[in-house]
Amino acid sequence: MYFYGTTGVNKNGHLEVGGVDCLELAKDFGTPLYVYDVALIRERARGFKHAFDEQNVKAQVAYASKAFSTVAMVQLAEEEGLSLDVVSGGELYTALAAGFPAERIHFHGNNKSREELEMALEHQIGCIVIDNFYEIDLLKSICIEKSTKVNVLLRVTPGIEAHTHDYILTGQEDSKFGFDLQNGQVEKALEETLPFDYFHVLGLHCHIGSQIFETMGFLLAARKIVEKMAEWQEKLSFESEVLNLGGGFGIRYTQEDEPLLPSQYVSEIIKEVKHLIEYYSLKMPEIWIEPGRSLVGDAGITLYKIGSSKDVPNVRKYLAVDGGMSDNIRPALYQAKYEAVLANKPLARANETVSIAGKCCESGDMLIWDLPLPETGEDDLLAVFCTGAYGYSMANNYNRIPRPAVVFVENGNATLVVKRETYEDLIKHDLPLK
Numbered sequence: 001m002y003f004y005g006t007t008g009v010n011k012n013g014h015l016e017v018g019g020v021d022c023l024e025l026a027k028d029f030g031t032p033l034y035v036y037d038v039a040l041i042r043e044r045a046r047g048f049k050h051a052f053d054e055q056n057v058k059a060q061v062a063y064a065s066k067a068f069s070t071v072a073m074v075q076l077a078e079e080e081g082l083s084l085d086v087v088s089g090g091e092l093y094t095a096l097a098a099g100f101p102a103e104r105i106h107f108h109g110n111n112k113s114r115e116e117l118e119m120a121l122e123h124q125i126g127c128i129v130i131d132n133f134y135e136i137d138l139l140k141s142i143c144i145e146k147s148t149k150v151n152v153l154l155r156v157t158p159g160i161e162a163h164t165h166d167y168i169l170t171g172q173e174d175s176k177f178g179f180d181l182q183n184g185q186v187e188k189a190l191e192e193t194l195p196f197d198y199f200h201v202l203g204l205h206c207h208i209g210s211q212i213f214e215t216m217g218f219l220l221a222a223r224k225i226v227e228k229m230a231e232w233q234e235k236l237s238f239e240s241e242v243l244n245l246g247g248g249f250g251i252r253y254t255q256e257d258e259p260l261l262p263s264q265y266v267s268e269i270i271k272e273v274k275h276l277i278e279y280y281s282l283k284m285p286e287i288w289i290e291p292g293r294s295l296v297g298d299a300g301i302t303l304y305k306i307g308s309s310k311d312v313p314n315v316r317k318y319l320a321v322d323g324g325m326s327d328n329i330r331p332a333l334y335q336a337k338y339e340a341v342l343a344n345k346p347l348a349r350a351n352e353t354v355s356i357a358g359k360c361c362e363s364g365d366m367l368i369w370d371l372p373l374p375e376t377g378e379d380d381l382l383a384v385f386c387t388g389a390y391g392y393s394m395a396n397n398y399n400r401i402p403r404p405a406v407v408f409v410e411n412g413n414a415t416l417v418v419k420r421e422t423y424e425d426l427i428k429h430d431l432p433l434k
């Protein structure tokens with residue numbers, strides 16, 4: 001079994017993380033429970049930042065908060081000197097409520113509303129990543145109305161297909177995101193934004209997909225964009241101060257996954273950009289990246305209590321846990337794979353392969369199809385690894401199941417950072433018929 005960060009087995013033979021026994025966590029905070037290894041998040045953040053510092057490149061590492069957005073997480077990102085990518089009024093609100101410096105917030109999204117854009121302008125956030133022509137017009141009208149200047153990036157769709165799951169491809173031509181590079185949309189967008197007095201066009205952005213294990217996609221995207229930057233410098237006198245290459249750096253969910261280290265992704269990207277910039281005799285732009293999953297994914301563990309079981313003779317044995325697609329929709333949505341152990345006996349030898357089912361009223365509510373486990377009983381505690389990204393953030397109340405609590409662990413201390421939802425919470429916005 002591969003243990004991440006501070007996760008290991010303590011003297012009681014139990015799984016521990018951040019110096020805290022997982023059985024204690026389950027006892028104190030209940031299950032299902034999202035547990036985050038804070039030291040590992042810090043290590044990942046520093047890994048990305050140091051990689052830029054080492055190469056003496058001006059950079060911003062913006063945490064893509066969609067992966068896991070809560071007040072405490074945003075504060076941790078701030079402590080680590082990250083910038084922040086938000087993609088909705090709700091994520092922006094969370095960031096501001098957490099006291100995150102507005103000038104380091106970047107606002108994404110393919111359909112930002114007038115209210116969301118006004119909110120961003122009112123708080124003078126760092127920049128808005130304009131996604132489409134509709135948004136150019138909308139943002140112009142707001143800037144005029146409020147006589148406010150704003151920094152913008154243009155989101156470019158470079159036509160790169162990263163090797164990843166089909167559902168999460170975003171850099172290919174047929175995408176709902178961004179201005180297409182091939183068919184002249186980016187140039188048209190530059191022509192519409194550069195002369196507008198209230199816009200400061202900082203540069204260009206692209207994001208080619210998620211859970212990517214190779215650097216080739218990033219390098220190709222950089223090549224395509226820098227080549228155009230040279231053309232636009234000549235033609236439009238546009239000098240891109242920022243080149244944002246997005247997020248998407250892969251992590252290790254199972255033994256089959258072989259991600260690179262943050263420093264490896266970053267150093268290859270920098271090498272390529274430096275080479276291209278030199279080749280086209282351009283000024284080196286700041287390089288921005290937006291890791292989400294790779295900052296928080298493997299730092300998260302979900303603890304579940306095992307309940308019912310069902311044998312389908314000669315087919316499989318189902319073991320059901322007290323959560324499921326309501327707290328982790330990724331297996332149902334992307335056939336995502338996870339590994340898990342029994343937190344109360346992580347080193348016990350597996351003697352059967354079981355299928356971990358959730359408790360939602362949906363046949364597809366499965367967390368792990370084939371998991372080798374030792375003999376299990378009712379009081380066993382299942383720890384599913386690598387649930388830190390897009391678990392809590394995509395959690396839902398299907399079947400009116402309350403969302404789990406979230407706990408941060410570090411140096412032997414556990415801190416509750418999101419309370420468990422209650423049944424009262426579930427109906428708090430419901431209004432009676434009369």
Ligand SMILES: Cc1ncc(COP(=O)(O)O)c(C=O)c1O
Nearest residue numbers: 064207210247248290291292293
């Ligand atoms: C624009 C943008 N930036 C950053 C991210 C973060 O991606 P990941 O969590 O894979 O690093 C995403 C999500 O895929 C995104 O759409």
Ligand SMILES: N[C@@H](CCCC[NH3+])C(=O)O
Nearest residue numbers: 066168170210330389390
């Ligand atoms: N939510 C997805 C990835 C999409 C990232 C946002 N563009 C996941 O769980 O893998």
